[in-house]
Amino acid sequence: MDLSIAALLAQDGITNGAIYALLALALVMVFAVTRVILVPSGELLTIGALTLAAFDQGHVPGTVRLVAGAAVLAGVIEAVRRARRGEGRRALAGAALWAGIPLALAALAAWMGPRKLPLAAEVAMALALTGALGPLTWKIVFEPIADASVLVLLIVAVAVHFVLTGLALYFFGAEGSRTPPFSSASFDIGALRVSVQSLLVLATSALAIAALALFFGRTLYGKALHATSVNRLGARLCGISPDFAGALSFALAAVLCAFCGVLIGPITTLYYDSGFIISLKGFVGAIIGGLASYPLAAAGSLFVGLIEAFSSFWASAYKEVIVFTLIIPVLLWRSLVTHHHEEDE
Template sequence: MTWDVALILGIDGLANGAVYLLAGLGLVLIFSVTRVVFVPFGDVAAFAALTLAAFETGRTPPTIGLVLTLALLATLTEVGSLVRRGEYARIPKAVLAWGLVPAVPCLLAWLAARAGMPAVLQIAASVLLVVPIAPLLARVVFQPIADASVLVLLIVSLALHFLLSGLGLLFFGPEGSRTQPLASGMLTLGDGFTVSGQVILMVTSALVLSGLFFLVFERTVAGKALRATAVNRVGARLVGIRPARTAMLAYGCASLLAGLIGILIAPVTTMYYDSGFIIGLKAFVAAIIGGLVSYPMTAVGALAVGLVESFASFWSGALKDVIVFSLLIPVLMLRSFLAAHVEEDEEELDQ
């Protein structure tokens, strides 16, 4: 391997790491607030990419039907819960929040497809269209079992991924799609080495969004509410913060990140209805490196995963995923070694 090849692989690794960084931040955000390992995160990103591809081909995005279906299920779930508790006065508000509000981006996307909007508006419509997906899924699936164990939530999340894959096949079909590049041109470095505008856009977007993520957490009331819920749910509830509401905010922010990820990767890889699983799984590796709690360590882990994947693809394209996922083994062993283990008393074991 020459230095030129290593530099090319390093740039590609940074681009991949930028995507995994954003995905890892979304996974850590949801887990820290709700204790849910949100496996379908990558599916939301894939749906955003397929939505933009549908716009570019002049078709009405099938995502509209998917979102409306989820909105109907969420509305029925919320209304049923209110009826069981006898809170009939809150039913109109529930229908508005879970039925009509998610329909607004669907209407905007339908109008954008009909009118042949510019590319910028198509991108905005694609992102907005997938933002309600995670909150709607959370209301239907996770909120009723919010107090379950982490293992149960993980199993349900994994089952939800397979359900979304089936819905993706139903709505989008088996064909793959790739969108037009978001940025053209090249940046020439020393000795004639060039970096594509798409790669620069991916890395820059990751840096900017990470910075905005930090500012939201540090400077806004909503960000502080998310941090408080992540640190201590009971304490947050005692000071007037509703964990259920912050959970929905976390799902919404993560869904927004997933939509942006889908837009960024759509021009560089062919996306299928089930392409999101591998993206989410590699982001999960990065999140595990960060312990599912540390955002800076998750960022470091994402860059490590991206670089390892890039160099592994050079050595063996067939084994690159195996090499990436093998990173989990030493990380888990190290965390197990460093973690404080509490021995139970013999009496407790007998009981």
């Protein structure tokens, strides 16, 4: 291996690492606020990318029907829940809100489908549509069991992962797609050829991380989420609705995951079931950050990306083994340096 190969591998590893970092941030955020480990994050990633691919080919993406179906279900659930509580009039309003907004989005997307709008509009629509799946999943699946133990939430999250994989196969088919690159240009720095696309991935990841930091540090909603993650009961006493916090964190996470999909779509071919292994790598990154620290999770993900790139050069047959074995020393190290505290329930 000479220096130029090492530089190429590092570039590749950092690009992938940036994507894992975004996923890790989504995982950490959702876990902190709702105690759900977002196993289906990979599916949201693929759905985001495949939605954009469908727009690109001038089809109406299957996501439209998926979101519409979930919206109707969420509306009914909300109406029934409120009606049971005796909030007759608000039942209708709640249902209209939960079903109405996603249905409107779906209708807009269906209108956009065959019309080849500019790439930016297609990306925005793909993010919005997939983003809508986040709160809908929260409403239909997790809100009714929000107080269950972490283990139950994890098992349900695994179930959601399988359901979404199946739905993705139904709506998008078995074959993979690529999305058009934002830029196919590249330039040389010395012996190293740098593609603009990978720089874009890095820049937008950094931007997303900065935006998240700003959101949690400076805005009221961000602070409300942060408060919920620190102390759910305390936040509730201060008038923050944990249901709202849950829905908001799921929405943010879904948009983040879809964004990863949009970034990675031009670099690799994505299939309906590609997401799981990508999200697992983000998960390893998040674990390095103890599922709590955003900067550590981002750094851990970059590390995972680099390890992956270099092991694919030296021992391609054992690449996944090497990446996932990484989690054992990390867990050992974390269990030694952190104080274990029992969950209070």
